[in-house]
Amino acid sequence: MQEAIPATEEEEGSLPPIPGKRYFTISEVSQLCDVKNHVLRYWEQEFPQLKPVKRRGNRRYYMRQDVLTIRQIRSLLYEQGYTIPGARARLSGEEESQDASQFRQLVKQMKAELDDVLDVLKSR
Numbered sequence: 526m527q528e529a530i531p532a533t534e535e536e537e538g539s540l541p542p543i544p545g546k547r548y549f550t551i552s553e554v555s556q557l558c559d560v561k562n563h564v565l566r567y568w569e570q571e572f573p574q575l576k577p578v579k580r581r582g583n584r585r586y587y588m589r590q591d592v593l594t595i596r597q598i599r600s601l602l603y604e605q606g607y608t609i610p611g612a613r614a615r616l617s618g619e620e621e622s623q624d625a626s627q628f629r630q631l632v633k634q635m636k637a638e639l640d641d642v643l644d645v646l647k648s649r
Contacts, residue, residue, distance in 0.1 A: 540557065542637045
């Protein structure tokens with residue numbers, strides 16, 4: 526689960542929470558990250574951090590770590606104005622600081638999921 530820079534509150538609010546699944550199809554990742562399928566396939570060529578599992582018929586299956594990385598790439602390119610080479614360098618150069626930002630992302634995700642569970646329990 527690698528994410529070099531935490532997204533701001535505003536950016537995180539615009540993207541849907543990541544469901545608690547092990548694998549995601551390219552269409553699901555496209556919706557979760559607000560990026561078109563062809564862009565995801567291009568980013569796989571440009572960013573060595575993106576390595577979705579390929580199975581039957583060369584179908585891509587992304588893991589949660591990949592979704593977080595894609596959200597980070599999206600933020601670097603679309604919100605922060607990095608070029609692809611700049612974003613690639615930024616991602617590869619900050620692996621040591623990733624643990625803290627990953628932890629914050631995971632805590633935020635878990636909190637959202639627990640809030641959903643609490644709402645379900647309260648409605649009973």
